[in-house]
Amino acid sequence: MAKKNEPQAVHPPTSRQLTHWQKQARRQRIIGISGFVTIVAVIAIILSGWYFKQYVPIDKPMRETVIEVNGHKFSMAYYVDALRYVSGGQTSYISYILDYVEQTIEQVELMKEESIKLGITVTDDEINQYIKDNALANNQAVRDLVRGQLLSKKLTSDYFGPQIPASAEQRDVLAMFLESQSQLNDIKAQIDAGADFGELAGSISLDSTTQGDKGILDSHAKGVFDYLLGTKGFDDLIFTTQVGDWGQFQDAEKTKQVGYWLVKVTEKKDDNSQVHVFGMLLSSLEEAQAIKTRLDGGEDFTTLAQQYSQNWSDTSKDDLSWITSDSTAAYKSYVFDTATAIGAVSAPIKDTNQSTKGGYWLFKVLDSAVKDVSADDKTNLINQAFNTWLTALQDDTVNNKITNYLDEAKKTFATIQASS
The missing domain is CATH 3.10.50 (Chitinase A; domain 3)
Structure with missing residues (x-):
């Protein structure tokens, strides 16, 4: 008969073996902990670098609110995207359009809110098509500014356009812009003595339109003169002055190059x-x-x-x-x-x-007649009506709350980011 294998006796480990195993396990734990600590340290260094080099100086400021309109908040990132869009990629222009873009963001939001009340809206499909046709970036700032452009067109054609009459009283006017009352008095005396108005206006008027046209403004409907000359209130005086009379208008806000x-x-x-x-x-x-x-x-x-x-x-x-x-x-x-x-x-x-502000208009009403409003005058009157409406929205601090957090430091930051 074959001899059965006898089970081997299991001997307990010696104290020397136990000590060896314990040391080995302890070394493994130390290596594991050391490796974990090293990994954590590396991650911490990476995160620390990102935090101090990217998050604190760039990402965090980009998330901050810089403009707020009726509770609608616009971040620095939004403002930067708007600057890039309006500048058309011409980074050298960015520092010159900071205030313009800020105002445009405010105006577009007000326009969007008020247009809804007038029943005039722009759909997402219209915005998408415009962005596609013009190969524009598709971010929220661009979408909002495109919406504003499309709304402006609809407002001028569908809302303000129909308000302009087909015919109206029009006045034919000569005018020049002078720096002071004493200069106006001197020029008027020269004209009374026989000097030519056109020659004087062409050489000394401080307004580019009247200087270039030698003071001849031609015939226009009420409202057009203010629009063409960048004034406010001049039209009212022109249309209350008797035909053939001279008049003067003090304009405290018009800018002149002297x-x-x-x-x-x-x-x-x-x-x-x-x-x-x-x-x-x-x-x-x-x-x-x-x-x-x-x-x-x-x-x-x-x-x-x-x-x-x-x-x-x-x-x-x-x-x-x-x-x-x-x-x-x-x-x-x-x-x-x-x-x-x-x-x-x-x-x-x-x-x-x-450049300084302030001066005096010397003018004469040559003629008055009711005539058809020209296409150019109609366009000017529509644009003036639209601009007046938009300005009134911004000036209405009772119903519209606008808060601007942009200071010079933030504008400098925005300029750098938009230029990168």
Whole structure:
């Protein structure tokens, strides 16, 4: 008979084996924990780098609300997308359109809300088709701005267009824009003495339209003159002035390409290579002369600058800073003249590189007649009606709440992001 295999006896591990196994297990645990800690540390380093290099300086600000219209919030990312769309990829223009895009975002939201009340809407299909036809980015900012463009067209054609009459009284007018009452009086005296209105307007009018057309505005319906000339209220006076009469209209808001400096030097380098200048920019020679007289009478320069200067800054006030001898400032000759005494105020210095507000219209109504409204006038009146409606929405602070959180730092950030 075959001999059966006897079961082998199981011997308990020796204390030496147990100690070895325990050390081995402990080493494995240490290696495992060390590996886990290393992985966590690597992840933490990566996350820390992302947090401080991407999230804090970029992602977090991009999520912040920068504009709010009637509870509808618009983020920095939205604003940046809008800047990219409006700039058309021309990054060099972005810094010049910051305020325009901000205002457009506000206007489009108000327009969208108010248009619904008028029964005028734009569908998503219309927006999608426009984006496709023009190969545009399809993000929310672009969609909203496209909606605004399409709404504008519908509002002007379907709502404001029908309100314009087929015929209306129209007036034929001559006009020129002058800087002051005293200049207007002088020009009117020249005309009364036989000077040609057109020649004078072509050479001295501070409005590009009347200068280019030698003061001839032709015949237009009421409302068109304000639109063409960028004024407000001029039309009303034109249509209440008797035919054949001269008139004048003070326009405090119209911008013109001229101003007058009063400046003084407060410090000079020993070699006269740099001078520290304080100054105020005034609307007309007449105003500058009047302020100079008050200064000569002992009134305070900064106090008058704060009241009258169109170059006043709440931060730098009337301080024009230090300038060097290669400056192109209109007042350079005066401030670097070695005969100019410290603290002495200059006579008025004309500067055609500066823009100021305010002036006077000299005009004459040549004729009045009821005629068909021309296609151009109709377009101008429609656009004016639309712009007036939109401006009224923005100015209605009772029914429309607009909050703007964009400061200079945020605008700089937006410019950088939109340019990248």
